[in-house]
Amino acid sequence: MHIFLETERMILRRFNLDDVDNLFDLNSDPEVMRYTTGGLPVPREDIERDFLPTYLAYYARYEGYGFWAAIEKASGDFLGWFHLRPHSDDQPDQPELGYRLKRSSWGKGYATEGSAALIDKGFANLGARRVVAIAFGENLPSRRVMEKVGMTLVRTFRIAPEELDEVVGIDPALFDSDAVEYAITKEEWEQRRRSP
Numbered sequence: 001m002h003i004f005l006e007t008e009r010m011i012l013r014r015f016n017l018d019d020v021d022n023l024f025d026l027n028s029d030p031e032v033m034r035y036t037t038g039g040l041p042v043p044r045e046d047i048e049r050d051f052l053p054t055y056l057a058y059y060a061r062y063e064g065y066g067f068w069a070a071i072e073k074a075s076g077d078f079l080g081w082f083h084l085r086p087h088s089d090d091q092p093d094q095p096e097l098g099y100r101l102k103r104s105s106w107g108k109g110y111a112t113e114g115s116a117a118l119i120d121k122g123f124a125n126l127g128a129r130r131v132v133a134i135a136f137g138e139n140l141p142s143r144r145v146m147e148k149v150g151m152t153l154v155r156t157f158r159i160a161p162e163e164l165d166e167v168v169g170i171d172p173a174l175f176d177s178d179a180v181e182y183a184i185t186k187e188e189w190e191q192r193r194r195s196p
Contacts, residue, residue, distance in 0.1 A: 012068035022078040064126040079105045084118045097133045137178040151182035
């Protein structure tokens with residue numbers, strides 16, 4: 001098992017080809033997929049053909065960046081995933097933070113715990129200068145996580161279809177909603193660490 005990071009309650013490890021069932025289960029929950037596909041499940045063949053190969057390709061493409069399976073230490077259960085990946089190829093020192101967790105793990109602090117650990121790793125070990133996160137404006141739980149980990153609202157905007165990851169399969173109806181971008185710089189992160 002290629003462990004990337006450990007937090008108090010989770011192990012973040014590399015995905016592997018055996019994770020198809022985990023991803024299929026995660027991406028079949030309408031509530032989990034609400035802000036991605038409008039609640040529609042992702043077909044298993046799309047996970048096998050598109051999603052998982054894309055996740056695996058990050059490990060070779062970017063040192064230290066990618067998608068990570070979140071495993072609960074106490075139970076060994078798959079909770080979902082986190083990603084820390086370059087927001088764009090021309091700005092590898094400005095990675096994007098994201099996550100998708102099973103509904104059974106919502107409200108337990110896992111999103112905050114994993115996000116904070118990845119921000120720390122990005123700034124302390126991966127040469128990040130700024131970490132960004134994007135969500136739909138009405139996704140208040142994700143916005144609260146961003147604020148808890150020290151990120152601040154940078155802008156509200158409309159996402160253009162060409163800005164989206166080609167694998168994700170966003171529901172076009174979601175383009176009628178505003179998106180929000182949050183960010184934290186290395187200087188802001190260092191200041192938070194110095195504050196009592």
